[in-house]
Amino acid sequence: MEVIFAIATNPFGRLPNILKSKSPPVPPPSSSTEPILRIGILGAAKIVPDGIVLPARNHPSVQLVAIAARDKSRAEVFAKQHGIARVLDSYADVVTDPDVDAVYIPLPNGLHHKWAIEALRNGKHILLEKPSCSNADQTSQVFALAKQRNLVALEAFHYRFHPALHLFGHLVRMATNEGTNPLTRVEADFRVVGAGIPEDDFRFTHALAGGSVTDPGVYPICISLYTVRAAAGPPAHGGTLDFLDWSSRIECSQAKPTLFVPRVEPLTTAHLDPSGKNAIDERMDATLLVPLPGASEDAPTVACTLLSTLRDEVETTIAGITFRTARLSTPTVEAVFKDGTKVRYVGYLAPWVYHSITVTQPSGRKATHQAYAPSPEPTSDAPDGFWNTEDGAGAGIKPEAWWPTYRYQLEVFYQAWRAHTHSTSPATTNNPTTPPPVPPPVWMHADESIAVMQCVDKIYEASGLGKRI
Ligand SMILES: NC(=O)C1=CN([C@@H]2O[C@H](COP(=O)(O)OP(=O)(O)OC[C@H]3O[C@@H](n4cnc5c(N)ncnc54)[C@H](OP(=O)(O)O)[C@@H]3O)[C@@H](O)[C@H]2O)C=CC1
Numbered sequence: 001m002e003v004i005f006a007i008a009t010n011p012f013g014r015l016p017n018i019l020k021s022k023s024p025p026v027p028p029p030s031s032s033t034e035p036i037l038r039i040g041i042l043g044a045a046k047i048v049p050d051g052i053v054l055p056a057r058n059h060p061s062v063q064l065v066a067i068a069a070r071d072k073s074r075a076e077v078f079a080k081q082h083g084i085a086r087v088l089d090s091y092a093d094v095v096t097d098p099d100v101d102a103v104y105i106p107l108p109n110g111l112h113h114k115w116a117i118e119a120l121r122n123g124k125h126i127l128l129e130k131p132s133c134s135n136a137d138q139t140s141q142v143f144a145l146a147k148q149r150n151l152v153a154l155e156a157f158h159y160r161f162h163p164a165l166h167l168f169g170h171l172v173r174m175a176t177n178e179g180t181n182p183l184t185r186v187e188a189d190f191r192v193v194g195a196g197i198p199e200d201d202f203r204f205t206h207a208l209a210g211g212s213v214t215d216p217g218v219y220p221i222c223i224s225l226y227t228v229r230a231a232a233g234p235p236a237h238g239g240t241l242d243f244l245d246w247s248s249r250i251e252c253s254q255a256k257p258t259l260f261v262p263r264v265e266p267l268t269t270a271h272l273d274p275s276g277k278n279a280i281d282e283r284m285d286a287t288l289l290v291p292l293p294g295a296s297e298d299a300p301t302v303a304c305t306l307l308s309t310l311r312d313e314v315e316t317t318i319a320g321i322t323f324r325t326a327r328l329s330t331p332t333v334e335a336v337f338k339d340g341t342k343v344r345y346v347g348y349l350a351p352w353v354y355h356s357i358t359v360t361q362p363s364g365r366k367a368t369h370q371a372y373a374p375s376p377e378p379t380s381d382a383p384d385g386f387w388n389t390e391d392g393a394g395a396g397i398k399p400e401a402w403w404p405t406y407r408y409q410l411e412v413f414y415q416a417w418r419a420h421t422h423s424t425s426p427a428t429t430n431n432p433t434t435p436p437p438v439p440p441p442v443w444m445h446a447d448e449s450i451a452v453m454q455c456v457d458k459i460y461e462a463s464g465l466g467k468r469i
């Protein structure tokens with residue numbers, strides 16, 4: 001609601017940047033010193049235009065070279081519309097194509113594992129849509145293979161790469177007053193307005209790892225873990241966090257599902273699990289008890305309350321007739337500290353459209369912050385990096401206020417790939433004009449993708465619906 005209010009009351013404030021994000025400038029072709037990353041796409045999915053087509057259009061060193069869809073004629077129309085160079089006969093042809101360096105995988109959740117493994121086995125780097133897989137075991141297999149084959153693998157948690165999140169992480173750390181004012185509670189949500197999702201969508205299909213936790217729910221899980229890590233600050237004595245040791249200590253104390261019930265004839269049965277039980281959550285209310293990394297075993301945990309919905313509706317009855325209308329809301333995360341301080345980030349999934357980060361002191365005094373581009377404020381204590389005002393994209397490009405999360409995501413993926421290519425290819429290592437192999441300024445680690453899926457598994461087990469398979 002806050003976002004709608006903000007845009008409605010100041011439409012011209014954000015509008016130019018929103019329009020630019022939908023029609024980004026096309027930079028001149030890359031200089032010869034920048035290696036070109038050639039991406040192939042599996043499926044003509046709805047997320048493809050925002051997730052990769054528009055970001056790539058604005059990237060001087062990324063080319064979308066191939067796509068395949070189950071129906072080739074559909075892929076041909078899609079490729080023409082979005083400027084994708086070649087249409088191949090099958091997903092298998094994309095992952096084996098010698099002219100593809102990396103594969104973008106925007107398939108239904110239940111197909112992520114199969115196609116991530118296929119792509120990696122064929123030597124392709126992967127940008128894998130969220131949720132990384134159907135469960136944590138599958139995610140561990142994917143990232144283990146990427147490591148073994150020395151390939152870049154990134155889960156497409158786009159919101160992680162936007163400077164507004166890094167400012168939020170910094171403000172969370174500041175609120176702890178160097179750890180003396182501990183984080184006690186996190187509340188996070190993502191309510192998808194269900195009216196638009198057809199009942200035969202993969203999100204309501206058990207065999208394709210559907211459900212509200214695997215779809216919108218992974219964002220509140222992921223941002224809650226980020227918030228707890230931000231509050232803990234960098235690991236003591238340097239070093240890096242042992243994610244999997246930490247995540248193994250996270251418990252799900254309650255998980256209450258609201259089951260999906262088909263309404264539209266012919267009624268689907270895809271929500272049933274193999275034993276015939278309804279196993280699709282249209283909504284999940286859950287609590288994770290998350291230890292602060294580095295805290296002693298008996299230290300209090302942080303209660304993270306999570307809400308995800310696939311159909312969020314309000315029922316109104318007038319003159320005996322019941323109407324269902326979508327409830328509008330904006331993805332929000334709020335961190336609450338022992339002294340009552342609150343840090344609330346509204347709009348964490350589409351921060352380039354609008355967001356606000358408000359710190360409320362125990363006295364009730366509020367200060368609101370925003371970061372539409374890398375912020376001059378110090379955010380270097382945010383976990384997993386931050387965009388410095390000096391950090392650029394290749395070819396002298398700097399992040400701009402219109403950049404969507406997906407453009408940042410493509411940038412970090414490109415930079416990770418470039419660093420990798422530089423360190424493994426004699427052609428680039430011997431070329432003195434090739435940019436040095438700097439890692440991207442921000443990253444999302446493989447072990448964190450695994451930790452998120454461990455939380456998904458724990459929530460589904462506690463809910464009685466069972467892990468996704
Ligand atoms: N990062 C983000 O902001 C978002 C991420 N996502 C994620 O992206 C992925 C795709 O989501 P979305 O774009 O909404 O999905 P769509 O339903 O639009 O697309 C899924 C694609 O998967 C292919 N497919 C292959 N097998 C099947 C099957 N058995 N049933 C249905 N589709 C099949 C289809 O490709 P074909 O063209 O070959 O027929 C289809 O285009 C999901 O993992 C989702 O979680 C989704 C929305 C936003």
Ligand SMILES: O=C1OC[C@@H](O)[C@H](O)[C@H]1O
Nearest residue numbers: 130192193203215216349
């Ligand atoms: O990742 C997502 O973000 C947008 C939602 O509408 C969608 O269901 C989900 O897959």
